[in-house]
Amino acid sequence: MTDVRRNFLRFATVVVVADAVGLGAWSLLPVGTGIRTGVLFGTLVVAPLLGFLLVYAPSASRAGG
Structure with missing residues (x-):
């Protein structure tokens, strides 16, 4: 659950x-x-x-391959 929170906070920071x-x-x-x-x-x-x-695209590419 901490990964989800950390990724969301990184996403929100990048957007802001x-x-x-x-x-x-x-x-x-x-x-x-x-x-x-x-x-x-x-x-x-x-x-x-x-x-x-x-934030999320690198995580998806790591999970896929």
Whole structure:
């Protein structure tokens, strides 16, 4: 059970850090530009994907082979 908790905490940390970086970039862009909306939406989509790839994908590949 500790592995599940540790992996979840790592996942949550990666997602929060990715969101913070994305929101920091978003705040630097000028208001009313399309790229600003793209960065915000991209951050919301990419952060959980990045967390999954960094935390759970290596565990799945180790278990499979």
